[in-house]
Amino acid sequence: MDKRNREFDLLFQKYYSELCIFAYRYVTSKDVAEDIVQELFCHFLESGTVFRHEDGESSLRSYLYTCTRSRAIDYLRHAGNRHARLEDHAHNIELESYVENMLINRTEEYDYRVLLSEINTAISALPVKTKRVFLMSRAEEMSNKEIAISLGVSIKAIEKHMTKAISHIRAHLQKNLSIG
């Protein structure tokens, strides 16, 4: 296998998931989000795009995010697809574009895998019930309402658990990775 393919694979494995999450913000469909990101990488592969490291990791990242966004927006424009996320819930458009730009232009160099493993450690240290709620929400993709029903508690209680979980995990990251 030639070198470029190997680099391509590493690049793909590094960015695929986060780009899907980002695309999902626009298209609110897992399948569509994946299609968009896969097509983007397919395009790189077919056109023989070479990514040079001297450009720096963060500019590569911004580039990938920007490409993903424009493809997602193209998809929404095409054949009158709706931007469901913005339509279903009242959003402050200014905040949306502010957050979007923050995500695209992140500069901090962070090792995704280290971060994930630290998050992992932090999750395992959560109180049992909080951990359960957090995993149901983030891993099993259940809505707060679904979790509330299945555990027989109020939605407010679920929100409290989520806040507690996320704030614990963040505190853990602060302490161990000195970020945020």
Place this chain on the structure above:
Amino acid sequence: MKATIEEIIIRYLEEEATLAEQDELLSWLRESKEHEQMFLVYYDVWSLPRQLAFDPQVALKKIYPLKRRSRKRVIWWTTSIAASVAILFGVWFLMDNQRPETADIRYVVQQYNRDILPSETEDIRLILSDEKEVAVKDKTETTITYLDSDIEIDEEQSLSKTEVAEFNQLITPYGKRGTLVLEDGTKIWLNANSRLVYPAHFTGDSREVFVEGEIYLEVSPDKNRPFIVWTDRMNVEVLGTSFAVSAYKQESHSHVILASGAVNVYSEEHKRKKQALSPNQIYELSTNGEAKVAQVPDVTKYTSWINGIYQFESESLSSILHLMERFYGRQIELSDEAGVLTCSGKLRLNDNFNRTLQGLSQTLPIHIEIKDNKYYISKIAE
């Protein structure tokens, strides 16, 4: 009580923040770089676990044109992916340690898929490796048995197990069926136009096979090694049990029917929504991803093919012929009046298609016309 900024960030991520809260968040973000940084950490904590839903390992396979087939590459590939994914999936195992190890067989399937289409072959074929393949000539059914030392075909022919690749395939064309007995004693019947990919030896802590088409299984119980049937769109996990899986690509529905024991079924789309089936239940998955479970009064209608017959009770001609179409790979054009005729009985699957049709026309008032390899069936006016 006023929400703290932390609560607002989380509510925003969960799509639940009010407009007032969003305004507050925006001004807070604008205050300093530190605030932005803090928000991004919340974003990571919130989105990282969910990123596991987007599996780069699975996706990567779709990216490359399916050309690489040399064995060396496969090995390189799987190990390198496994290494990098192992770390990534740390959280996953913590969340759901029931998730089976899937990489290998599904990767192999991806490699094989374009090789030979069951619908385009004439003979039943047993593929043991890239170089070694056996065609079973002039038979409409065959039994292949994996023994410790060798592989037997219909107790007539014996093949050495050397030079057998890690994964083997059994392919049945239209009009023919196969039976496979695996090392662990599990017996699998393949209906027509089907492909089964399976390991020559079961290693590791689960037994996994992949199917396109229709199979019936009698799984040897083994508490420590669950048996998993993968298809394109749904998966079945079992410990020891008898059930049928139908997953033809060209059909609008795939299904699993349980004859005895217990299984868990889940679709590719909703891997975590496992559906437990009890005997005489059918799990049906449509191409639009909708799954439903129903009770079936009699499973033999779905499983009798393993004994070489199709058995039915007051079944409409249209559904009988649909099965025939699928089994023999013929095109049938059926008039509406003829389609609603009902019939009970058995059809022998070792008969050729014309003979089967003849049999039907003797019990039902139908007229059959053959034009350009297509069968036109209409009701005879009384």
